[in-house]
Amino acid sequence: MDAITRRPSIGIMGGTFDPIHHGHLVAASEAMNVFNLDQVIFVPAAMQPFKAGRRVTPAEHRYLMTVIATASNPRFDVSRVDIDRGGWTYTIDTLTDIGRQYPDADLFFITGADALAQIAEWKDSDRLFEMAHFIGVTRPGHVLRATGLPSRSVSLLEVPAMAISSTDCRDRVRRGKPVWYLVPDGVVQYIAKYRLYQM
Numbered sequence: 001m002d003a004i005t006r007r008p009s010i011g012i013m014g015g016t017f018d019p020i021h022h023g024h025l026v027a028a029s030e031a032m033n034v035f036n037l038d039q040v041i042f043v044p045a046a047m048q049p050f051k052a053g054r055r056v057t058p059a060e061h062r063y064l065m066t067v068i069a070t071a072s073n074p075r076f077d078v079s080r081v082d083i084d085r086g087g088w089t090y091t092i093d094t095l096t097d098i099g100r101q102y103p104d105a106d107l108f109f110i111t112g113a114d115a116l117a118q119i120a121e122w123k124d125s126d127r128l129f130e131m132a133h134f135i136g137v138t139r140p141g142h143v144l145r146a147t148g149l150p151s152r153s154v155s156l157l158e159v160p161a162m163a164i165s166s167t168d169c170r171d172r173v174r175r176g177k178p179v180w181y182l183v184p185d186g187v188v189q190y191i192a193k194y195r196l197y198q199m
């Protein structure tokens with residue numbers, strides 16, 4: 001009798017990751033557990049269209065911090081697709097590129113509830129839901145509302161509350177305050193080594 005093979009389930013977490021912090025890692029870990037994902041791929045953005053005008057750390061630093069943060073988990077991976085494509089990072093392109101690399105996989109895009117609430121404004125938003133299942137994770141201070149989203153393609157997931165944001169981490173470094181335990185140890189050391197977020 002043929003063995004029944006399950007399609008691989010791959011989580012994708014796109015973000016600016018300036019820097020990556022434990023909120024991102026806990027959200028990915030919880031999504032992996034609840035949705036039985038085989039792998040979560042973190043995809044640092046080149047230029048996030050809704051963050052135009054913001055000063056963002058060069059992509060190679062954000063990529064390397066994401067590699068350092070995820071290195072200890074054999075089921076976490078980092079992809080350069082958005083950085084190497086360059087320009088504005090649209091999730092439709094992220095899903096197309098990752099989908100080409102894993103043609104037999106079911107894709108799950110993990111995103112914060114705040115981002116999910118704006119998804120109707122994302123490029124080709126109607127096609128996004130055909131390409132992946134969307135997991136909207138809670139963030140402290142953001143109420144989960146998914147009105148108008150296709151319920152078959154969107155799930156909401158409560159993750160243990162972690163009031164951490166990259167904005168707060170950057171502000172703390174700038175003010176000389178510690179970011180130990182908000183970001184992984186290697187990321188603390190990377191920020192110090194390259195003197196990121198000093199001004």
Ligand SMILES: Nc1ncnc2c1ncn2[C@@H]1O[C@H](COP(=O)(O)OP(=O)(O)OP(=O)(O)O)[C@@H](O)[C@H]1O
Binds near residue numbers: 014015023115165168
């Ligand atoms: N503490 C958190 N808990 C759960 N999800 C989070 C958390 N922080 C960020 N996210 C989600 O992770 C994804 C990537 O986040 P991003 O890289 O923009 O970090 P951020 O902390 O929101 O950054 P910034 O403060 O610079 O806007 C987004 O979908 C965001 O909603």
Ligand SMILES: O=C(O)c1ccc[n+]([C@@H]2O[C@H](COP(=O)([O-])O)[C@@H](O)[C@H]2O)c1
Binds near residue numbers: 016089092122123
């Ligand atoms: O596709 C779009 O139009 C689009 C608009 C805004 C944000 N996104 C994606 O949402 C993800 C989370 O972004 P961020 O900056 O909140 O970490 C990241 O992968 C972005 O590229 C995508």
